[in-house]
Amino acid sequence: MSTTLTPDILDALALQAVEVPSWAYGNSGTRFKVFGTPGTPRDPFEKIADAAQVQRFTGLAPRVALHIPWDRVEDYAALRDHAESLGVVIGTINSNTFQDDDFKFGALTHEDPAIRQKAINHHLECIDVMDATGSRDLKIWLAEGSNYPGQNDMRARQDRLQDSLQQIYDRLSDEQRLVLEYKFFEPAFYHTDVPDWGTAFAQVSSLGERAQVCLDTGHHAPGTNIEFIVMQLLRLGKLGAFDFNSRFYADDDLIVGAADPFQLFRILVEVVRGGGLNHPDVTFMLDQCHNIEDKIPGQIRSVLNVQEMTARALLLDREALAAAQSANDVLGANEIFMDAFQHDVRPALAGWRESRGLAGNPMAAYAASGYQERIAAERVGGAQAGWGA
Amino acid sequence: MSTTLTPDILDALALQAVEVPSWAYGNSGTRFKVFGTPGTPRDPFEKIADAAQVQRFTGLAPRVALHIPWDRVEDYAALRDHAESLGVVIGTINSNTFQDDDFKFGALTHEDPAIRQKAINHHLECIDVMDATGSRDLKIWLAEGSNYPGQNDMRARQDRLQDSLQQIYDRLSDEQRLVLEYKFFEPAFYHTDVPDWGTAFAQVSSLGERAQVCLDTGHHAPGTNIEFIVMQLLRLGKLGAFDFNSRFYADDDLIVGAADPFQLFRILVEVVRGGGLNHPDVTFMLDQCHNIEDKIPGQIRSVLNVQEMTARALLLDREALAAAQSANDVLGANEIFMDAFQHDVRPALAGWRESRGLAGNPMAAYAASGYQERIAAERVGGAQAGWGA
């Protein structure tokens, strides 16, 4: 039995786009060690060149997200042109409030007005970058919090956060959006200022329509039903973006779909159910760390995993499912649901890829392309990019 | 060094009230076994008599919550008079949508309009009870959900829930409130319709001002910072009630303060910080199971634990704390915070209790009172109350 994908499904897949982050191509690691690898990019131009390989071999990754200040350049128009010359465009701009010494105890939440203003200004700079790159989304991950009970007044910080976000939001153009990301913990170990979707939802709801929530699949407490949150945010009109990755323990930032492929399937079923697939309001993005595996094929694997699970989600027989659900046929409904998950869609996707002039097996095609060997040979000297540059 | 409590603190403690649930005096257990105990009440009148003992020995528990249908009686005026004759009043009315065979697959969320109407009607009956007992709050714990992926359409259930709650809310008088309780999981094991504070907040926000959230301290994912949620709900004006208990693992329903007394302290610090102490809008209630320990002294222990941690929270030197926080003196702020927690307030509370004509040691006084022996001897025959009656 060969799984075939209907024209409708193929059309939906043809529209799918997964944004890749520039920092995935630099080195990353744990607090214990960051391992380097030959060929790692030294600057944003090289990162984008690597990202373009993912698009080249999959056709699924047309946009590259930047991180400021890691991707600060003199001339953003040049960076934009560079990207476009390689077949990709610049996507979401991600701010950073966790590495400046002034932000040790907070940034957008800081009690000191001068430091808080500095943090707001950093976001205004990011919006300037967005203007230059044509980016739509400003993504704010709130890394702020405290490590010890009593260290900070959580309530006052929440109020200051609201005020800071409003100032940033007010600076956006009508085509731009603010996307607020929540995270359960890390780098703060007692309280985090935006720890859950409820807080992100309450914050962005008070800002305005173009403020949305970003759901990072690794940013939840153990056992959390993530597809429920996807459903709820779509229902409330507030799901702005995904940061895809996977985890066994904490925010492990493994390749999406690697730890629990069935969870990824359930999330994508809910995305389709809620009208979030290929909807311009919901950005699909990767946010992963390839600590020990090769970075470009790690990204190729990731976008393929998203595509495969999307195809399975689209295979779900929703009519039959609805009938079984209405009949409270627990085992029947579950079987219909699992049936979609069990299909091996890889052969059909390979065929379809080939019909569009792409390699049937992007992983093999990339490996055969010689790109990895070339960058390893050419990128000698200079400082490899990481989370500091 | 003897910890003394200032007149301000004593005044605040004098106002404190912790509502006790009628069902805590009946038998409870796990799915594996419900152990019975001599003296267990057989009807709501006997439950209220037991609850009145807690008030008698602590002065802290002037209200008793009822659960419908477990506490259904012919004549609620008689039950009310009975309570008042024993020095307590009837408090929150708790509905039940998890035991009727019709509700096996949902109640307020059920796809079948007839079953959904039955569930709504149950709540209207609860409001009738409230009218008869003079209760202010209708508490709805949403036990509904599903056990298997695909079993139900979570999104449609959420919409139906919204509609059901609106119909119930609209029936309330201007003095009555609807309090919606969320829970991470159990009895449903895949999805729960109100699994987190964000969902409860979104639901009640759309209903109106007199719809509020109930925070049960045992209803969160492992590691959740509960005091953060307390802070946030108070900030958003939506903290309607607490269900106090404690846990090591899941919804263990142990005595409040037994598993992590420091967490209870942090919660109460945030309650005080946010103006929730003795505020009529925030009901303090116990919701526990005394599976293996004696029930009346289990409840006495519980309200004492709440009082002791409230006293410690009130001891916090907020001025010094604010100064240390402003200076980002991490260790200094934490030390001030911990200093309040470390005070042994038991002697001071015993003295104060005695000054008000109460027993210094309520646990010992109850044990010496002979009440337990009396009910054990008198309550022979009949069916002991549990979660079914």
Next chain:
Amino acid sequence: MSTTLTPDILDALALQAVEVPSWAYGNSGTRFKVFGTPGTPRDPFEKIADAAQVQRFTGLAPRVALHIPWDRVEDYAALRDHAESLGVVIGTINSNTFQDDDFKFGALTHEDPAIRQKAINHHLECIDVMDATGSRDLKIWLAEGSNYPGQNDMRARQDRLQDSLQQIYDRLSDEQRLVLEYKFFEPAFYHTDVPDWGTAFAQVSSLGERAQVCLDTGHHAPGTNIEFIVMQLLRLGKLGAFDFNSRFYADDDLIVGAADPFQLFRILVEVVRGGGLNHPDVTFMLDQCHNIEDKIPGQIRSVLNVQEMTARALLLDREALAAAQSANDVLGANEIFMDAFQHDVRPALAGWRESRGLAGNPMAAYAASGYQERIAAERVGGAQAGWGA
């Protein structure tokens, strides 16, 4: 591309046996409610009749485990004959130390010698049953523990447990085994006397060779790498049995493979790797609760899930995997691993089943058989079996 299973794989599958528990056919539920269903068996004979349906439609479930006292009968030889007449045999005998009032505070660990002796005697009775039924394994799930810090002396209980187990072990014949099951928590909520594999391992190691560990897949802390434990126990020669089920939160006892099919795959890969597949020393058993779904098809679904994941595990190209592992090719090794998981083996298994005279689709065949309707019609009156009878 149709997945084909090699003769070697088919041979391995032909040997596979999954023991089913008698109690899965009775009613079960949560502490909140046990829902009944038409056709639920009223006695052990009817339970075995239902269990035999699973074998009839799958050929995978030739043994039925009993639970004493729930399955106590006058004449075990008659029960054995009944089973054999239906094409199944009686398997593991499970003891129960959690429902007798005397065991409220412990059984094999109890401080009172009389109660401890009673608990030991219960196990000796179980061994008598084993002698009568021809069962090899005595399974002991240690439900004992405490709810509050200080309630018990954990160390003394551990020593008493050791002594109790030794007395039971010494009573076994040379062909019989003792299998000790660990569980993270529930029904005890503070400490459990055998909470982890380390404790079970230490206890059985001191007993003797025929004492082994039972791994219940739902009995671990969140995030635990269960396949690692499978590997370790096989390596140490101490994996005696599996209790299969699945969970999202606690010990949810859902259908095996329903919550995280990839985890089940990883477990079975490790079983094959460690020589535990079809090895007489490792009993595969289900231990699940069908709280809301039909019980017989719930069991059929479960054994099929085990079979499907076993087939996938056997598809793993271990030679290619070893080569990729040796080369530290992280992505390559993972791709080989995932390739086996992604195969849809259902068509091949259906074909193979048909070649052996079984229904290609056991779920559909059971539904079409009329058995469910028949028992619903016939089993009227009497008390439906549950966890008390």
Next chain:
Amino acid sequence: MSTTLTPDILDALALQAVEVPSWAYGNSGTRFKVFGTPGTPRDPFEKIADAAQVQRFTGLAPRVALHIPWDRVEDYAALRDHAESLGVVIGTINSNTFQDDDFKFGALTHEDPAIRQKAINHHLECIDVMDATGSRDLKIWLAEGSNYPGQNDMRARQDRLQDSLQQIYDRLSDEQRLVLEYKFFEPAFYHTDVPDWGTAFAQVSSLGERAQVCLDTGHHAPGTNIEFIVMQLLRLGKLGAFDFNSRFYADDDLIVGAADPFQLFRILVEVVRGGGLNHPDVTFMLDQCHNIEDKIPGQIRSVLNVQEMTARALLLDREALAAAQSANDVLGANEIFMDAFQHDVRPALAGWRESRGLAGNPMAAYAASGYQERIAAERVGGAQAGWGA
């Protein structure tokens, strides 16, 4: 009521020693950022000088643990003399197999014999250091593992680990010990080679008597009952050392007692119960990260927390507790247990400290000593120590 400590308790406290780690005085942080602080030591000599301050102000920290290679020096005798001149001695030697590029995919478990030999040799070098410093304990934290299912053969790694440890163990002198530390996860995110106490216990049991387990309080799955493991390892004669710290989420490495003081109390109660207090076989050590707080006072706070909870544990009325336990008086036993925890022992400990010529308030005394200002002024230039140097 002032808590007084009996002479017996004071004697026990007088013997208490908490080893401090040299690396606690260097900079640490998260993968996102390591913040520097004025005065941070630049070499092992300065680290020991800082550690000696903890001993100077508390009298509780007479030993300093080293980490190789971070604390590699030319002349260990000189380092030893330096320590002794400052009133401390060198304690446990900690090895490191997680930062060398060769160890990216394993060290003691590596498939390549040359790399594995290199890892073994590193430990032999550590034993040479022990010989030079007079240290008794070699502590091995196994940071090794894999990030993706299939990446490695867990079973073969376990066997190689056994062999590597045996080679190291065999090199120890009769007075030296090997202490093996387990950890739930991090830096590996799929499997860790020694993830739990069961694995550590199985490994060291096969080595010999002088191989023991190290329990790091932050290295467990959520909800784990750590005091149970303390009890069990003491019972099995295999608790060699503690690494103390505290956590809300993962391995947060916060100040011991900061996150859950009641848990620390319960652990120490079990230590006393099992004869582990002041027993030479059980090393008490800190292993924490002061990411944002001052390091020396962070360490002072930590050893004081251990002392305070030890004093409370010693206050436990074990005779009364045993009586309540025997009577299955759940609430009574718990009250006796909590009574010890609730005592505020700080005044008594301050008085006792003063009676021994130490500062009553070590935190204040250190702050007043001018040491912090002095090192901040003097330690200018050079590279601040961290986890790389």
